[in-house]
Amino acid sequence: NxxxxxxxxxxxxxxxxxxxxxxxxxxxxxxxxxxxxxxxxxxxxxxxxxxxxxxxxxxxxxxxxxxxxxxxxxxxxxxxxxxxxxxxxxxxxxxxxxxxxxxxxxxxxxxxxxxxxxxxxxxxxxLLGMAGMTAYGGFFEVCSPKEGESVFISAASGAVGQLVGQFAKLMGCYVVGSVGSKEKVDLLKNKLGFNEAFNYKEEHDLDAALKRYFPEGIDIYFENVGGKMLDAALHNMRLHGRIAICGMISQYSLDQPEGVDLMCLVHKRTRMEGFVVTDYFHLYSKFLDMLLPSIREGKIVYxxxxxxxxxxxxxxxxxxxxxxxxxxxxxxxxxx
Ligand code: NDP
Structure with missing residues (x-):
């Protein structure tokens, strides 16, 4: 064995x-x-x-x-x-x-x-396992998305992010993802249907990058990376925006986590909520009922x-x- x-x-x-x-x-x-x-x-x-x-x-x-x-x-x-x-x-x-x-x-x-x-x-x-349930629970249950809202996703081409982006598009949202290479930018825009995507490694000012893609601010930030990206997103939230804290991969290898400016939560009345995928395992059959037809019809790819x-x-x-x-x-x- x-x-x-x-x-x-x-x-x-x-x-x-x-x-x-x-x-x-x-x-x-x-x-x-x-x-x-x-x-x-x-x-x-x-x-x-x-x-x-x-x-x-x-x-x-x-x-x-x-x-x-x-x-x-x-x-x-x-x-x-x-x-x-x-x-x-x-x-x-x-x-x-x-x-x-x-x-x-x-x-x-x-x-x-x-x-x-x-x-x-x-x-x-x-898609049909833990990562899929994370995208589903985090986006639909934590973010309470509405048609037409502006959604930002970090680590957007990954196991969770690529699905959150497609869910958001199915909801009729404007969706932007950040990723770490040109290949991944192309993937988001050409295969996964994101409206826009950018390579965070080529942006020396993340705040300016987010202002470029969200001139009127972000309604929903699906947080996968933490650190400087969270800080920049916090400064670009619209009034009553929601942030789902799914993970912070940029922080896992650091001895000391980077600080973020949480006062922004107050000014913009932002709701920021962490979650763990197992909180939503009881929704698995509902999740399959929603997702399987979309996969079979090619509306969701992975x-x-x-x-x-x-x-x-x-x-x-x-x-x-x-x-x-x-x-x-x-x-x-x-x-x-
Ligand atoms: P991915 O498939 O997205 O793989 C990880 C990706 O993270 C890498 O490909 C890389 O993409 C990006 N990354 C790595 N290091 C950094 C860094 N320093 N800064 C920015 N980006 C980085 O992983 P998953 O989709 O499986 O997981 C995404 C997030 O969701 C993680 O934070 C994970 O911990 C969390 N998670 C939380 C769960 C929960 O229950 N709350 C359950 C499952 C996952 P790139 O090239 O774009 O940088």
Whole structure:
């Protein structure tokens, strides 16, 4: 059973060498009398919270990985053997699995069963999985969007951002995204239907960039990066604007977070609200009802960046922090 193992807790921001790929053994039958399932892992999601779990003390509210054991994360798997009445051999599921070829899952009831397989299975690591639910909950539940509003999204070509932008366009909003390369700017404008996009690395004055794209201000800011971008967005909100704090990837690798000017919230009566995707998992079937027809009709598209094999896992995770992923990053472990 090939696995991606945490060698030791990372000192400072994690490096690829804090992980290693090695082979262990696993019994592919569920122990007698147990409620567990044994699965073959197919796709693994690479997510920005994961390096924090490689540190002993993390402030993200997720359990740290265990040194010497396989790391874990969201993924898609196929049931090989089941002791649980709700699961049978051949079922496809998504949820928290080990970064390994096969896993013994002792809490299968925390998984979602995959019922719709006419769309790519890998989508359940992104669009139809955790990232999709993040975009859906964060945009519709936290931002309360209205037709015609002006929406700004940072890390806009990523797993979450590309979907928020498309949701906003479907709502009839004006949508602008910031990204870190020309290739990603083109992707937003030509494939994902954003009205405008800019490369934040080429803007020496983010405040001026936002004024250029939002001369009358921003109604909704979907925050993925934090730091200087949040500061610039705060200064460009319209009266009664909303900011969904989804994440702040620019801050995760810093020892000291950058400061922002929160007094702007007062002057502009801005509502800023953080959220965690699991708050919205109870809406999953409503989310599928909304999204699946749009995917089938081609009204929603999704850009994936698939790395092959567990060996590529460490660089796939850490590549999220230099923007080398174009779209949702995931690792393909095996074919169904
Ligand atoms: P992405 O697919 O967007 O990948 C990360 C991207 O972030 C990179 O490609 C890069 O794009 C950008 N980035 C990396 N470093 C920086 C930096 N220093 N400054 C600006 N941009 C940077 O990731 P996700 O869509 O999966 O996640 C987006 C955000 O959502 C993250 O903050 C994550 O923590 C958060 N999140 C929150 C959840 C919740 O429950 N609240 C659940 C899931 C995700 P570029 O080339 O454009 O710079």
């Amino acid at each position: 090939k696995q991606v193992i945490l060698r030791h807790y990372a000192k400072g921001f994690p490096k690829e060498t804090d992980l290693k790929v090695s082979t262990g053994t696993i019994h592919l039958k569920v122990p007698e009398g147990s409620n567990a399932v044994v699965v073959k892992n197919l796709y693994l999601s690479c997510d920005p919270y994961m390096p924090s779990c490689m540190q002993e003390d993390n402030s993200i509210g997720m359990p740290s990985f265990t040194p010497g054991s396989a790391i874990n994360g969201y993924g898609v798997a196929k049931v090989l053997d089941s002791g649980h009445p709700d699961f049978k051999e051949g079922d496809l599921i998504w949820g928290m699995i080990g970064w390994e070829e096969y896993s013994l899952i002792t809490t299968p009831e925390t998984f979602f069963k995959i019922e719709h397989t006419d769309v790519p299975l890998s989508y359940y690591t992104g 850009v994936e960046d698939i790395a092959e094999g567990l060996e590529s896992g460490p660089s796939a995770i850490l590549g999220l922090f230099n923007g080398s992923n174009v779209g949702k990053k995931l690792v393909k472990v095996a074919c169904e």
